[in-house]
Amino acid sequence: MFERFTDKARGTVFAARAKAAERGDSQIRPVYMLHGLITMDGVAARALAGLGVDAAAVDRQIARSAPMASPLEAGEANGDAEALASIGIDLDEIRRKIEENFGTGVLDRLPAAQPGPLTMTGRITMTRESKQALALSLKEARALHHDYLGTEHLLLGLLTLAERNPRGEFTLASLRDLGLDIRATRERVLAELAARSGNRPPGQ
DSSP states (O other): OOOEEOHHHHHHHHHHHHHHHHTTOSEEOHHHHHHHHHHSOSHHHHHHHHTTOOHHHHHHHHHHHSOOOOOOOTTOSOOOHHHHHHTTOOHHHHHHHHHHHHOTTGGGGSTTOOSSOOOOOSOOEEOHHHHHHHHHHHHHHHHTTOSEEOHHHHHHHHHHHHHHOTTSSSOHHHHHHTTOOHHHHHHHHHHHHHHSOTTSOSOO
């Protein structure tokens, strides 16, 4: 497939999975993906920071929308690994590549991570909305004529998801609770892309 997931985009899904495991949740939800975007220092994180959204704000949103359960053990939850594999996401491979680029053990030092080393061999499902957000992210990348998928596309996909699902678990109300307006957020993402140096590798 032409859409090349960047390390930071893959890391976003990795971090979302870690947040789900930390909360004892058997599913990766859109709000966990938003948390992952904040965690990874890329275009999406810079756009959100510029709009006043940080990890603490997203954590408060998570606390309201996804109650804490018992921590999951690796391998406890059966899920649709096929859905992740179909878009090129292999969690073990993500960890290897991120540690190659950012240093061994860097993911174990993520904010609000589960205590102790993160084990990503467990299977956790993606909710229907999370799968939809990924599909919308691919459409955003195509619309921008990008041959990669980065954190910017994941954020744009989440915005479109909220707009299209008025009664879902991740809606316009979810964005409003974070102080986000779809149009302003989209413009901020595009401004971050425009400001990025032409010599800088794509897909932040």
